[in-house]
Amino acid sequence: MRSNETKIKKQTRLFGCGSVAQVTTTQNQKGAYLSINLGFALGVTFGIYVSRGVSGAHLNPAVSLSLCALGRHSWVKLPFYVFFQCLGAFLGAATVGLQYYEAIRWFSGGDLTVSGPTATAGIFCTFPAEYLSLWAGFVDQVIGTSALLLCVLALGDAGQGSIPAGVQPVLVGAVVMVIGVSMGSNCGYALNPARDFGPRLFVYAVGWGDEVFKAGGGWWWVPIVAPCVGALLGTLVYELMIEVHHHQPSLSTTSTCEEVSEAVGGSLEMEKPKQEELKQEKPA
Numbered sequence: 001m002r003s004n005e006t007k008i009k010k011q012t013r014l015f016g017c018g019s020v021a022q023v024t025t026t027q028n029q030k031g032a033y034l035s036i037n038l039g040f041a042l043g044v045t046f047g048i049y050v051s052r053g054v055s056g057a058h059l060n061p062a063v064s065l066s067l068c069a070l071g072r073h074s075w076v077k078l079p080f081y082v083f084f085q086c087l088g089a090f091l092g093a094a095t096v097g098l099q100y101y102e103a104i105r106w107f108s109g110g111d112l113t114v115s116g117p118t119a120t121a122g123i124f125c126t127f128p129a130e131y132l133s134l135w136a137g138f139v140d141q142v143i144g145t146s147a148l149l150l151c152v153l154a155l156g157d158a159g160q161g162s163i164p165a166g167v168q169p170v171l172v173g174a175v176v177m178v179i180g181v182s183m184g185s186n187c188g189y190a191l192n193p194a195r196d197f198g199p200r201l202f203v204y205a206v207g208w209g210d211e212v213f214k215a216g217g218g219w220w221w222v223p224i225v226a227p228c229v230g231a232l233l234g235t236l237v238y239e240l241m242i243e244v245h246h247h248q249p250s251l252s253t254t255s256t257c258e259e260v261s262e263a264v265g266g267s268l269e270m271e272k273p274k275q276e277e278l279k280q281e282k283p284a
Helices: 002-025 033-054 061-069 078-099 101-108 134-155 170-183 191-208 212-242 258-281
Strands: none
Touching: 002 033, 002 078, 002 101, 002 134, 002 191, 033 170, 061 134, 061 191, 061 212, 078 101, 078 191, 134 170, 134 212, 191 212
């Protein structure tokens, strides 16, 4: 399970960060912001398809945390899931770094920078826009991840109607897509602590240096904490506003006609011997 979780997280980051690398290093000649959104959305979609039968498609620590809060996932397993989710994201970023190594060097003039016109650290992890404060970025991530959980919980809620299992990963990818096209300009819509922290460790280790933790006023912790807060908030809102209002049929209304007829038939069969006994007791 844990090895599978690592591989799938690697695959998701491979498509997502790979799309950013292609757009950045070609200076928008072979892709644009929309293609980045498609890369992440389809990466999530196919990541779910590959892993759902083994690990339940746990790709996001914030989602795993929310499922633990709902009692649908083990708290004991959570640290292991988070570790391997981050490891998978790290390896995915490393794969993109290897694949685009020469393109990154060419684009940046040989310098691995975090900010400026030839910055390349943003290929792997998120940074806030120049106008964005830490507080505003924190709120941005809380809102985005809350929206993610609201939609994901709705897709998995049997009370909302039946959705074919084969369609659900596509719809989750669509959720990521719509969040990206509507909430991505402020700070890159991380929505996922592992998606940001694993690749950030990679760029720190291979040459970008500690600036990846200093940039944006010490931005690095926001994509870790804010998505967890947002996920729990989105889960709470869904439970209070939607889940508790589902109709819960009583036992008296859940009995089928067959069950009722069986019960009635059984009581009648019990009455017949009693009637025969009364007839035999009567004097001739």
